[in-house]
Amino acid sequence: MAVLVAGVVMAGLARQSARNVLQQSLAAQADVIAGQVDERGLGPRAAGLGRVAQVVRGQGIVVVLNLPKRGIQSNDPRSTQAATAAGLGDAGGAQRISAQVQVDGSDYLVEARGLSDASGFALVEPVHLAAGTWRILVRNILLALGTGLLVAALAGALLGRLLGRPLRRTADVAAAMRQGRRDLRAPVEGPVEVAEVAAAVNELSIALQHSEARQREFLLSVSHELRTPLAAVHGFAESLADGVATDPRHAGQVIQQESQRLDRLVSDLLDLARIGADQFQLDLARVDLRETLAAGAEVWRVRCDRQGVRFRLDLPPVPAVTTTDPRRIRQVLDGLAENALRVTPAGAQLTLSLTRLQNAVQLQVRDGGPGLAPEDYAVAFRPGVLNQKYRGRRPVGSGIGLALAHGLVTRLGGTLAAGPAPEGGAAFTITLPAT
Structure with missing residues (x-):
C-alpha cells in the first residue's frame, strides 16, 4: 500500500515538475524577447518581433500581442483566450505575468511581459508531454513501483517468517492447553512483542496448572468429608432395613445427625459458589x-x-x-x-x-x-x-x-x-x- 501510494504521488510530482520546467523555459524566452523590444514600444520593432514569433512557433509556442488601440490579437484564438485569461490586457510598465490557465479543457502556460507604452506580449504554450517522453516517464515510474513492490514483498515475507514461526508455536501450545495439556511451554523468542505473548501464555499455563491442582485437592477433601457421613448413614440404614439394629432409636439419631452434617456441607458449598454473584442476598x-x-x-x-x-x-x-x-x-x-x-x-x-x-x-x-x-x-x-x-x-x-x-x-x-x-x-x- 505504501509503495502504491508513493507511485501515485510520484506521478503527480513528475507531471508538476515537467510543467515547472516548461514554465521556466518559456519565461526565459519571454525575457529574451522583451529585451529585444525598443523602449518606445512594439511599433519600430514589430517586424522583428514577427520574425521571432515565426521561430518560436516551431516549438509549439504562440506569440500574442497587446497593441495600443488594437487590443489583444494572435493567429490562434485559444492562445488569445489563454493570454486574456492570464491578464495580458492589464500588463504594462514592465510587468511580468506567469500563469497556468485552462481553455476548453486544455491547459496552457502563459508568460506575459508588459511594455512602457501600455502594450505588451505573451508567449502561450499548450501543456502536453510528447508521447515518447510520457512513455519514458511512465516506464520509469513503473520500474520504481515494481522495485519497491519487490523489496516490500521480500521484506514482508522475511518479517512474516520472523513473526509467524514463534506465533505458530505459541498457537500450537495454546491449542494443546485447550485440549487439557499443561506441561507444554511456548518458546520465548522473536521480537519483543511476540516474546511477551509467549511468556504470557506460559504464565497462563502455569496458573491453570496450579489452579487445577488446587481444585483437585479441594474436591478430594470434599469427597472425603462427604464419604464419612454417607458411610454412617448407609451402614445404619442397612442395619435398620435388615432388622439387625440392636438400638433402632440410636441408629435413627445417628442418621439424623449425619444427614444434618451433610446438609450443612452442601449449604456451605452452595454459599461459597454464590458468594461472588450479584444475587447473593444480604439483609443489612x-x-x-x-x-x-x-x-x-x-x-x-x-x-x-x-x-x-x-x-x-x-x-x-x-x-x-x-x-x-x-x-x-x-x-x-x-x-x-x-x-x-x-x-x-x-x-x-x-x-x-x-x-x-x-x-x-x-x-x-x-x-x-x-x-x-x-x-x-x-x-x-x-x-x-x-x-x-x-x-x-x-x-x-x-x-x-x-x-x-x-x-x-x-x-x-x-x-x-x-x-x-x-x-x-x-x-x-x-x-x-x-x-
Missing part, C-alpha cells in the same frame, strides 16, 4: 454486635462444657454498633467457633471477644489448640489447603468453612485475618467498620 441493618455475640455464646458455652473446654466471653462496656447482616455474622462466628472447638483439647480455653475501636469493631475467635504454622496464616482461607496439610494429624474439617467465612466478611465490607492467639492456638479476627 444497624446491629449492636454485643447482642449477636451474647446469643452465640449461650450455645458455645454449652458445647464447650460437654467437651471439657473452658469458655470465655469478652464484651465491651459500650455498644459496638455496625451496619451488617446479623445472620451472616452469626454464620461466620459459628463456623470459626466450630473449627476452634474441633482442635481445642479438654482443659484448654476457647474465647469469643468483641472490641470497640475508634472507627471499627473487632470480633475474635481464639482457641487453645495446637495453632497454625506461621506460613499457614497467608493461605488459611484458601479452600482445602489446611485440610490437605493437617489431615491425619489433627481433627480437620472440609476446608470450606474458612473460605466461606472469608468470602462472607469481605462481602460485608470487612476483613478476616488469621494469627496466633494468647491462649496458645490460632486467632481469627473479624474487623468491620463502626457505625
